[in-house]
Amino acid sequence: MQQQPSLTQYCTGIARDLGQAAVRKYRGDIRRAQSYARPVCDGSFAAGTLAGGS
Numbered sequence: 001m002q003q004q005p006s007l008t009q010y011c012t013g014i015a016r017d018l019g020q021a022a023v024r025k026y027r028g029d030i031r032r033a034q035s036y037a038r039p040v041c042d043g044s045f046a047a048g049t050l051a052g053g054s
Helices: 005-025 030-034 042-052
Strands: none
Touching: 005 030, 005 042, 030 042
16 A cells, blocks of 8 residues: 555455455365455455455
8 A cells, every 4th residue: 555555445345355255265264364464454354254254
């Protein structure tokens, strides 16, 4: 976000979708999916992993 601030408005949606995709990739292993969270929009990524696991 620091290098391209114009992407900030999309951060939440992208991170949430990536979290859901990570859960699918790791076949429902939420803990493993969450291990890939990064400081940028990590709350949204975590929410995506939880939503992807349900």
